[in-house]
Amino acid sequence: xxxxTQSPATLSVSPxxxxxxxxxxxxxxxxxxxWYQQKPGQAPRLLIYGASTRATGIPARFSGSGxxxxxxxxxxxxxxxxFAVYYCQQYNxxxxxxxxxxxxxxxxx
Amino acid sequence: xxxLVESGGGLVQPGRSLRLSCAASGFTFDDYAMHWVRQAPGxxxxxxxxxSWNSGSIGYADSVKGRFTISRDNAKNSLYLQMNSLRxxxxxxxxxxxxxxxxxxxxxxxxxxxxxxxxxx
Numbered sequence: 001x002x003x004x005t006q007s008p009a010t011l012s013v014s015p016x017x018x019x020x021x022x023x024x025x026x027x028x029x030x031x032x033x034x035w036y037q038q039k040p041g042q043a044p045r046l047l048i049y050g051a052s053t054r055a056t057g058i059p060a061r062f063s064g065s066g067x068x069x070x071x072x073x074x075x076x077x078x079x080x081x082x083f084a085v086y087y088c089q090q091y092n093x094x095x096x097x098x099x100x101x102x103x104x105x106x107x108x109x
Numbered sequence: 110x111x112x113l114v115e116s117g118g119g120l121v122q123p124g125r126s127l128r129l130s131c132a133a134s135g136f137t138f139d140d141y142a143m144h145w146v147r148q149a150p151g152x153x154x155x156x157x158x159x160x161s162w163n164s165g166s167i168g169y170a171d172s173v174k175g176r177f178t179i180s181r182d183n184a185k186n187s188l189y190l191q192m193n194s195l196r197x198x199x200x201x202x203x204x205x206x207x208x209x210x211x212x213x214x215x216x217x218x219x220x221x222x223x224x225x226x227x228x229x230x
Contacts, residue, residue: 034216043204043220087154096168096213098156
């Protein structure tokens with residue numbers, strides 16, 4: 001099973017600042033990596049897929065990069081609505097197996 | 110507008126069964142794979158199971174294999190999860206999620222609001 005890790009567990013950022021979140025896979029997942037945002041009491045929302053492609057309706061301040069085992073989600077200028085938990089997910093397996101990272105909580109500094 | 114509405118959750122005793130349903134609308138249901146994802150209280154996301162557009166490809170997490178069965182009825186635009194031999198560790202909010210493709214091998218672009226399953230005596 002591919003194990004996903006995320007760092008840091010919590011990131012304290014001031015509004016307007018840049019946030020950089022990391023995700024690592026225990027083995028290569030190529031570019032089969034997605035990022036989700038989850039706010040309290042809400043379902044997750046797809047932000048990024050294919051490691052760097054923004055999903056429909058996602059603002060340009062969200063960007064993803066990386067391939068293989070190392071990935072990064074960058075939020076260029078944090079808005080109040082961006083404070084949430086962010087999960088990475090790999091989808092590189094067949095038969096179907098999906099694993100999520102443990103999440104990074106982005107909170108207000 | 111894509112809508113996924115889960116139902117069937119509730120309080121159940123350990124060892125008993127429960128069947129979850131997900132009603133889909135706003136897209137061509139039989140053009141996409143579907144998934145169940147769960148989230149224990151205060152915890153992260155765990156993929157449970159996925160099924161292809163025609164039920165030809167199915168996958169399960171090791172934690173539920175042999176106990177849970179995913180199925181779909183394309184005529185009714187519905188996804189199901191039959192959960193048997195339930196354990197306390199199955200307690201979670203269960204989300205229905207739409208895959209981006211025909212086979213269950215892509216990210217999940219739409220999610221329902223979830224149905225809560227509590228396993229306790």
